Amino acid sequence: MEIKYFDKKAETVERVQLRKLQLARLRKTVDSALKAQFYKSRLKKCGITSGKDIKSLEDIKKIPFTTKDDLRETYPNGLLAVDLEEVVRIHTSSGTTGTPTVIHHTRDDLESWTELVARCIVASGASRKDIFQNMIGYGLFTGGLGLHYGAERVGMTVIPSASGNTKRQLQLMKDFGTTVIHATPSYALHIHSQFAENNVSLEDLKLKKAFLGAEPYSENTRRKIEEIYKIDVYNSYGLSEMNGPGVSFECVYKKDMHTWEDAFLMEIINSKTGELVKDGNQGEIVFTTLCRQATPLLRYRTRDLSCVNPEPCKCKRTHRRICRITGRSDDMLIVNGVNVFPSQIEEVVMKIPEVGTNYQVYLEKEGALDKMIVKVEIYSKMFKGDVAHLDRLKNRIREELHASIILRPHVELHEPGSLPVFEGKAKRVVDSRPKL
């Protein structure tokens, strides 16, 4: 098999060299982190006042973990390590209690992100000859813009179609002979289910590859999508705190995802004890940015569960691979590629006076897509006997949820006392989607 690289030197660097590079970059990162309000006081407490205090990569253990809560509490500028003038873009993600998290990017940050994504694209065998349809959210969500700039860097012909509007997606695929798509696995399945309705058959398309990510999926789902489309599917992993996509990606061998270790220092920990686990064992991924200027993050706990595959890869890339993400160490839900915390839903429904004390969230599959149903009990004192009023209430809940979690769930009104009551920890989320 022919192996192509975007940056052969960086991607196939000797491990010894890579570790030297990591140490130099870690020291630099600590130096820039010290310019951010949050890290200045935190690092001081553990006796680190300069990058020079990090003598070896093992010294990273002296630095405490950074959590999503830290990101929320420092919103908007507590983690900013450069002058705001240097910042050329901001990405935010929704937070669990209405406080978002923010990542600032300098021009160099965007440049480095773009290169990492370009490496991923070329690793899959795609090239400037490909027509790339980017069917994932643009805007504050990092998936769209991340792949967009990476694909342009590679020289692909980019169709920035974003997500949704299946009919138009199919039209674009047909008219422009799209060869590579980027989507969530559930959207890829959904699009296929709409072929007949839109008079499209596989023969009308020139599809060869799909980059699928933003939500966990199983090896079986990959095989199924490869089979129904007759294409190769490459797994993509990323998170907005680490730029977005372009963190880990499969090469042509489609066996686990190379993580760009010259940009991200990777640790796998036991999420209960915080201790490192051995390669091959499952744990929570912890990343330290090695190239980021505006928002350096030290030992960021991703809450994503995976394991390291340390075996050398046939593609000769020396960057270690991680396995498919198998779950989360917190209660975050991933619904059609969107991250949602149950507490965000609670926050919204509980501030509406017509809603009683109980609610439940149901997740199920409707065709290939996820369907979210939010069931709320109405507050009996607010019931005036008016149907229109209740319909307006439903819409209001829906729209307020949409403003908070991006999704527009189905809302059901229930009688007070009709939803299950729990003693102790309430089981608010019923997820009947098939397990991976």
Add this chain to the structure above:
Amino acid sequence: MKIAQISVFLENRKGRLYDVCALLGKNKINIRALTVAESEDFGVLRIVVDKPQEALNLLRANKFTANFTDIVAVEVDDRPGGLARILKLLQSTNINVEYMYGFVEKFSNKALLVFRFENIDKALEVLKKNKIKVVRKDQIVKI
């Protein structure tokens, strides 16, 4: 005269309407008029009963979400055009009808219709001025 209709919130669950009717029946409360307004996943049962306060207390004690709504029960000539005559009158005086439905039984030789008006006081005034009979609270019991 205003009459108290009872509105009951019903979630979309098997047997919920039966539960209400069975409860009222067991407690010798007679339904004189009823309708169900339905939405996608819930409904609102509207009933006029002989003993409204007793019925509301009973429903609430049994954990139903229920409330009074003021309505007017109007006597309508039981012949073609009878209802149209009243609606024309309401329309010409700018009185909006939110919803309406019929009684099960008759009271005289006239048909009985329940009206929910946007502005109930103005509606009563217009009806009175035009000598259109409305049903009194005590009459509901005797039907």
